[in-house]
Amino acid sequence: MGWEIWGHTWAVNLLQGHLRQGRVRHAYLFCGPNGVGRRTLALCFAQALNCPQPLAPGEPCGTCRTCRQIAQMAHPDLLPVQVESGNTLKVDQVRALQHDLQLAPYESRYRVALLLNMERATISAQNALLKTLEEPPGQAILLLTADTPESLLPTIVSRCEVLRLRPLPPADLALILTQERDISPDQARELAHLAGGCPGLALRFYTESERYQDHQRWLQDALYLLGQGRVERFQYIENLSKDRDTFRAALQAWMTLWRDLFLCVSAADVPLTNLAFESALRALAHHLDERQVTYCLAALEQGLAHLDANLNARLLGEILLLGWPYLKPEHVGAPA
Numbered sequence: 001m002g003w004e005i006w007g008h009t010w011a012v013n014l015l016q017g018h019l020r021q022g023r024v025r026h027a028y029l030f031c032g033p034n035g036v037g038r039r040t041l042a043l044c045f046a047q048a049l050n051c052p053q054p055l056a057p058g059e060p061c062g063t064c065r066t067c068r069q070i071a072q073m074a075h076p077d078l079l080p081v082q083v084e085s086g087n088t089l090k091v092d093q094v095r096a097l098q099h100d101l102q103l104a105p106y107e108s109r110y111r112v113a114l115l116l117n118m119e120r121a122t123i124s125a126q127n128a129l130l131k132t133l134e135e136p137p138g139q140a141i142l143l144l145t146a147d148t149p150e151s152l153l154p155t156i157v158s159r160c161e162v163l164r165l166r167p168l169p170p171a172d173l174a175l176i177l178t179q180e181r182d183i184s185p186d187q188a189r190e191l192a193h194l195a196g197g198c199p200g201l202a203l204r205f206y207t208e209s210e211r212y213q214d215h216q217r218w219l220q221d222a223l224y225l226l227g228q229g230r231v232e233r234f235q236y237i238e239n240l241s242k243d244r245d246t247f248r249a250a251l252q253a254w255m256t257l258w259r260d261l262f263l264c265v266s267a268a269d270v271p272l273t274n275l276a277f278e279s280a281l282r283a284l285a286h287h288l289d290e291r292q293v294t295y296c297l298a299a300l301e302q303g304l305a306h307l308d309a310n311l312n313a314r315l316l317g318e319i320l321l322l323g324w325p326y327l328k329p330e331h332v333g334a335p336a
Contacts, residue, residue, distance in 0.1 A: 003044045004062065006176050006199040007168045008037055014163070015045050016058035024049070025161040026136040029118075029144045029152075032165030035201025038145040041165070042114055046070050046078055049141060050108035066108065077108040082116040087244075087308065089121040094128040101132065101140045111137070115144045119151035120308075126153045133159040167197030170271065177202060190275050194256075218253040219277055223284070225321060227329035237317035247313050251304050251320075257281070258297040265290050280332075287331045299323050 003012050018024050028045070030038040044060070047067045051060035060067050069075035081097050083089050097113055105111045118126070133142065133156065142160075149157045149164075168176075170192040176199070177188035183206065194215070195202035205212045225233050241247050260272040264285035272278050303320050307313060 003048070003060070005037060005041055005044060006180070007172070008041060008165055011041060011163050011165065012044075015041075015048065019048055019058035024141065026140070027133055027142040027144065027160040029146065029149065029157060029160035029162045030165060031146050031149055031162065033147060033167065033196065033198055035195060035198035035204065036165045036167055037199055038165060039114075039116060040200065041163075042143040042145060043070055043073070045143065046075075046112045046114065046141075049110050049112060050075075050077060052108075070112075073114070075108070076106040077111045078114060079111065080114045080116065083120050087120065087310070089115070089118065089125055091122060091124040091128050094121075094125045098128070098132050101137050105139055109139070111140045113140065113142045115142065118144045118146040118156070119148070121152075123153070126156055130155055130159070167195075168192075168199065170197050173197050173199060173202060177206070181206065193271060193273055193275050196256075196273060214249065215253045216276065218250045219257050219274060221250075222254050222257055223277075223280065223332045226284075226324060226327045227332040229326070230322065233321040233324075234318055237314060237321060241313035241317045244307065244313055247317065248304065248307055251300055251307065255297065255300045255304075258293060258300060261285055261288060262290070262293045262297055265293050284327075284332060287327055288325060292325050296324055 003016075005012055015028075028042070030042050032038050047060035047062065047070045048054070048058055050070065051062075051064060051067055053061050053064055055061055062071075066075060070078050073080050079097055079100050081089065081093050084093070097115075101111055101113060103111070115121075115129075121129075130153075132140075136142065144152075144156075144160060146152055149162055167173075170189070173192040173195070174185070174188040177183045177191060178185055181188075181203075183191070187206075191202045191205050194205055194212075205215070221236065225236060240250055256273045257277070260274055260277070260281050261284065262268075263270050263272060264282050265288055272281065274281070299320055303316055306316055
């Protein structure tokens with residue numbers, strides 16, 4: 001079994017080297033985009049740290065009770081900390097973790113703290129964690145995940161071993177999906193591009209049909225709205241913005257659409273993300289200019305940041321759609 005990781009061979013080799021040489025750090029920070037494999041790699045490392053019957057030094061068996069429980073985040077010596085409510089990771093959660101880390105491991109060599117999506121931790125929560133990073137308990141290892149190191153306090157990052165995970169080339173991921181999941185080559189290629197080379201995201205699109213269908217529907221809605229006036233756009237946003245998580249997912253889908261349009265308008269020799277919409281997007285690009293597309297893409301990126309800062313979702317959506325160009329309905333195509 002061993003490390004069940006697609007790609008990131010260099011990261012696996014680095015972590016195995018630390019284990020084999022007895023140079024395990026007290027804290028690791030796994031960075032990269034959503035679905036790239038941050039949590040999966042962290043859990044595999046936790047298995048390697050505590051597997052009672054490793055296949056070789058640094059090589060967990062993956063099948064024993066300890067490995068299975070860690071994979072399910074249900075092991076007594078694995079302490080997961082993640083966003084529960086309010087869209088942030090709070091200082092009380094960090095303080096509870098600090099108390100638990102002072103206890104000796106129940107049955108394994110290490111107590112492993114797994115802090116997921118640390119970019120969503122409040123400043124007070126990050127500051128509280130500093131004390132543990134500066135004076136870690138002897139039998140505790142902290143594993144943090146975040147989108148980028150820059151989203152955390154520099155004092156947090158400086159006390160961690162940082163591993164920056166990159167998406168796989170879509171062609172490589174498509175081949176893995178075909179070989180490992182028996183997905184047809186055409187579907188694997190679409191999923192790999194749709195996920196931007198992130199294995200976890202590609203698998204979620206494949207196994208969660210609603211996620212895939214929602215993404216495609218939001219793209220179709222965006223194309224439709226480009227041919228509609230202000231009243232129709234406001235009515236659409238009124239319904240979409242009622243659920244913040246759904247609204248965030250729609251904005252993320254729209255970002256991939258406007259990125260694709262930017263590639264089309266600028267005639268970049270780069271594959272698109274939304275292959276099912278390629279013909280429609282290339283036709284639409286003839287009615288847009290680079291300035292318009294750049295503005296919309298930047299506004300969506302800023303809109304996501306404002307949504308995470310708890311700004312009014314409906315007002316935010318109305319402002320975003322007001323900034324989109326108004327096109328003739330016949331210029332807005334649909335996927336073939």
